[in-house]
Amino acid sequence: MNILYDERVDGALPDVDKNALLQALRTQWPALEVLHQREELKPYECDGLSAYRTTPMLVLLPRHMDEVQGVLRLCHERQVPVVARGAGTGLSGGALPLEKGVLLVMARFNNILHIDPAARTARVQPGVRNLAISQAAAPFGLYYAPDPSSQIACSIGGNVAENAGGVHCLKYGLTVHNLLQVEILTVDGEHLTLGSQALDSPGFDLLALFTGSEGMLGVITEVTVKLLPKPQTAKVLLAAFDSVEKAGRAVGDIIAAGIIPGGLEMMDNLAIRAAEDFIHAGYPVDAHAILLCELDGVEADVHDDCDRVRHVLEQAGATEVRQARDEAERVRFWAGRKNAFPAVGRLSPDYYCMDGTIPRRALPEVLRAIAALSAEYNLRVANVFHAGDGNMHPLILFDANQPGELDRAEALGGKILELCVKVGGSITGEHGVGREKINQMCAQFNSDELTVFHAVKAAFDPSGLLNPGKNIPTLHRCAEFGAMHVHMGQLPFPELERF
Numbered sequence: 402m403n404i405l406y407d408e409r410v411d412g413a414l415p416d417v418d419k420n421a422l423l424q425a426l427r428t429q430w431p432a433l434e435v436l437h438q439r440e441e442l443k444p445y446e447c448d449g450l451s452a453y454r455t456t457p458m459l460v461l462l463p464r465h466m467d468e469v470q471g472v473l474r475l476c477h478e479r480q481v482p483v484v485a486r487g488a489g490t491g492l493s494g495g496a497l498p499l500e501k502g503v504l505l506v507m508a509r510f511n512n513i514l515h516i517d518p519a520a521r522t523a524r525v526q527p528g529v530r531n532l533a534i535s536q537a538a539a540p541f542g543l544y545y546a547p548d549p550s551s552q553i554a555c556s557i558g559g560n561v562a563e564n565a566g567g568v569h570c571l572k573y574g575l576t577v578h579n580l581l582q583v584e585i586l587t588v589d590g591e592h593l594t595l596g597s598q599a600l601d602s603p604g605f606d607l608l609a610l611f612t613g614s615e616g617m618l619g620v621i622t623e624v625t626v627k628l629l630p631k632p633q634t635a636k637v638l639l640a641a642f643d644s645v646e647k648a649g650r651a652v653g654d655i656i657a658a659g660i661i662p663g664g665l666e667m668m669d670n671l672a673i674r675a676a677e678d679f680i681h682a683g684y685p686v687d688a689h690a691i692l693l694c695e696l697d698g699v700e701a702d703v704h705d706d707c708d709r710v711r712h713v714l715e716q717a718g719a720t721e722v723r724q725a726r727d728e729a730e731r732v733r734f735w736a737g738r739k740n741a742f743p744a745v746g747r748l749s750p751d752y753y754c755m756d757g758t759i760p761r762r763a764l765p766e767v768l769r770a771i772a773a774l775s776a777e778y779n780l781r782v783a784n785v786f787h788a789g790d791g792n793m794h795p796l797i798l799f800d801a802n803q804p805g806e807l808d809r810a811e812a813l814g815g816k817i818l819e820l821c822v823k824v825g826g827s828i829t830g831e832h833g834v835g836r837e838k839i840n841q842m843c844a845q846f847n848s849d850e851l852t853v854f855h856a857v858k859a860a861f862d863p864s865g866l867l868n869p870g871k872n873i874p875t876l877h878r879c880a881e882f883g884a885m886h887v888h889m890g891q892l893p894f895p896e897l898e899r900f
Contacts (some may be wrong), residue, residue, distance in 0.1 A: 404811075404836045405453060406499060410878040411870045412500040415480040422503075425475060426461070433468050445504055448489045448496040450872060452666050452751070452807060452836055453661070457484070457498030460707055462506045466622060469505070473620065474590040476503060479810035482866050485589075485616045487528060487556035491563060493835030495615050495871055500801050502869075505620065507558055513643040521628040522598070527558025527621040531565075534626065543628040546573035549831065550739050558621040561673075564613030566831035568664045569695070571789035575613040575831065579627045585611065585619035588862045598625060610857070615833050616868040618861040632697035635663060636707055637731045640714040641688035645669050645784070648690035649764030651717035652788045655694065656761060658713050660706055664695040665789030666738050669768075672745060672783040672796070679744035682737025683730065685721060692719075692788065693738055695731075726847050731735065741785045742796065749781070749798035753810045756832035757821035759791045768822055771795055778813040780806070792830035793821075834872045842872075843879035851876065 402543050407413060420438075426435055436442055437459050472588045476483050480503030489496055498504040511528035518541035523534050531552040537545040549555055550568035555565070561583060565723045566575045573579070582596040596608035611618055642648040648667055655665065657722040668676065684691060692714070696706045707724060714722050725731035737744075745752055759767050768784065775782040783796040795817055799810040818841040819829040828834070828841040842851070852872045858865065874882075 403896075404494065404839060405455060406496075406836070406870045410881055411875055412865070414499065414869065417458065417479070417481050417501055418435060419645060420453070422475075422481060423459065425479075426459075426472070427618075429475065429564050430471060432464075433472070433484050434462040436462070444484070445489070445498060445506070448486070448491040448494060450492050450494045450497070450835070452753070453494055453497060453836065454500050455500055457504040458500060459503045460498075460506060461503055462510050465593065469507075469587055469620060469622065470590040470592075472503075472505060473586055473588060476820065477589040477866065480864060480866065482869050483622045484868050485558075485562075487559035487562070488530070488554055490551045490555040491559055491833065491835065492756065493563075493829070493833045493837040495563060495833050495835035496559075497836050497871075499869070502758060504723070507620070508556065510558075510622070511556075516541065516543075516628075518543060521597070521630075522625055522701035523628055524623065524821045525557055527561075528556050531555050531557055531560055538628050541628075541629055543715060544631055545579065545626055547576050547579055550742060552706055553610050555761045557624050557626070559611055561621055561624055562614065563831065563833040566787065566790075566792065568735070570787065570792075570831075571665055572661050572663045573629070577609055579596075580608060580624065580629060582586050582625040583608055583611060583621060583840060584623040585621055587619050588864070588867050591718060593619065594623075594686075596625075613833070615835065616746060617858055617872055618865075618867065633661070634700045635695055635701050635731065636703055637725045637734050638692075638694045638696075638710055638714070639684070639705060639721075639723045639725070639734055640692045640694070640719040641685045642690045642692070642718060643688070643720050643879070645690040645768045646765040647718040647789055648692055649768055649788070651687065651692060651714055651719065653761045654713050654717050655710060656789065658709060660713075662694045662710070662789060663697040664693065664735075665787075666783070667691070667786040667788035668738065668741060669784040671781060671787050672741050674754070675744040675748055676737040676741050679747060680733070680737045682733045682742050684737055688720070693734055695735075722758065738785070742784075745783045745796045745798070748783075750800045750802065751798075751807075751810075752783075753797040753799065753814055754832075755792050755793070755795045755814050756829050757818050757826060758830040759793060759821050759824050759826035761788075761791050763824040763826070764791070765786065767793070767820060767824060771817060774813055774816050780809060780811050780813055782813075790830070791826065815841060825829040836871060839871070839874050839878065840873045840882045843882045846878070848876055851879070
């Protein structure tokens with residue numbers, strides 16, 4: 402079932418007079434940069450999920466807040482769909498444009514407005530890169546904790562929209578746990594402040610509701626994030642295992658021992674070899690799986706925790722446990738993990754990055770099932786996990802030039818996500834739903850739950866103009882998805898309601 406916008410099952414979009422809209426934009430905001438020629442639009446056809454592309458009707462690149470506000474008001478008045486975009490690094494098609502809509506690119510709002518070292522906060526515009534916040538805060542001994550692998554390029558606005566995580570989110574939380582305040586413009590250009598500069602604010606927690614809403618409730622114009630003091634020390638243990646099941650069980654053993662690492666990551670052999678060839682991180686290439694466990698804090702506590710974790714890993718069957726000898730080796734260990742995606746990209750013309758979450762106890766079971774699915778679909782899968790919180794990123798290798806391989810990769814990815822639901826997990830951990838997982842939302846939620854989601858959307862955006870077709874499927878789409886999954890008279894997940 403195609404993930405691209407399908408008006409038959411996703412809802413009819415308003416017909417827009419492109420030339421009239423273009424003329425109105427030029428008349429009201431002559432300084433606003435508007436792209437409308439086909440060759441200008443091509444770079445904006447997709448986000449990081451490049452297998453799926455749609456040419457937007459117009460691309461708008463505002464520099465000033467009054468331009469953003471005016472564009473939203475004009476589009477609301479003329480019933481023009483609007484898709485907001487940051488750096489375009491998202492991996493779920495959340496910023497995939499519409500042929501019948503405008504793409505509002507917020508990348509030029511890239512100023513760090515204020516850093517308050519006493520309050521440990523940073524006030525920034527949505528186009529600021531994730532890593533740039535930590536770089537600006539570094540002279541004060543502070544940093545911004547969420548660190549997705551794309552942190553060198555991804556924008557904070559996109560991080561808020563997707564509730565991004567990273568390798569250290571086990572201890573320090575997702576984006577939502579590191580926000581104080583977000584300022585937005587609604588679909589009709591009204592300014593709202595969600596949260597506050599204080600630790601808490603009265604009323605409903607709309608900040609938490611908005612975080613992870615994938616551009617469906619409003620356009621982010623400013624973000625205030627929490628900053629943390631840099632840990633006194635950080636040490637990394639690398640543990641090698643002769644089976645992925647043992648490595649999976651070791652993850653649960655570490656948490657059960659009462660230890661919360663700063664980061665706890667897992668890679669299987671295919672990912673290990675790819676990363677080692679690419680980065681030369683010092684990984685044991687014969688290991689079936691490795692765990693990277695980072696412990697940070699006060700020197701004495703970290704030393705004791707390293708001893709405890711080493712003991713747990715050895716008891717769990719690790720064939721080797723190695724502690725980074727110095728800061729340079731610690732950085733190399735993490736460089737291998739953070740570059741796992743591009744490293745795996747060297748193994749195959751294309752890969753499809755999944756993003757599901759599972760209970761830690763299910764890691765061994767799910768890894769075995771993924772291996773079986775890989776054999777069934779005849780596609781290699783490299784496994785990279787935020788193992789500590791069960792956020793898995795299987796990378797499905799395929800060649801889009803080979804007939805049928807993209808379809809097989811999509812089908813395999815769908816099976817992996819449905820497996821996550823089956824064991825009590827979720828179809829996404831940090832990449833968001835976007836268009837990529839829109840069908841699997843029908844397996845995750847029933848009609849009553851989806852109806853509540855649609856009601857929340859309607860409260861902010863009654864006409865459904867902001868990022869339509871993303872995140873929340875229509876009941877019509879779910880009806881077709883459910884019908885497609887009837888096989889030999891049997892439904893998968895029979896306990897879930899079909900529409």
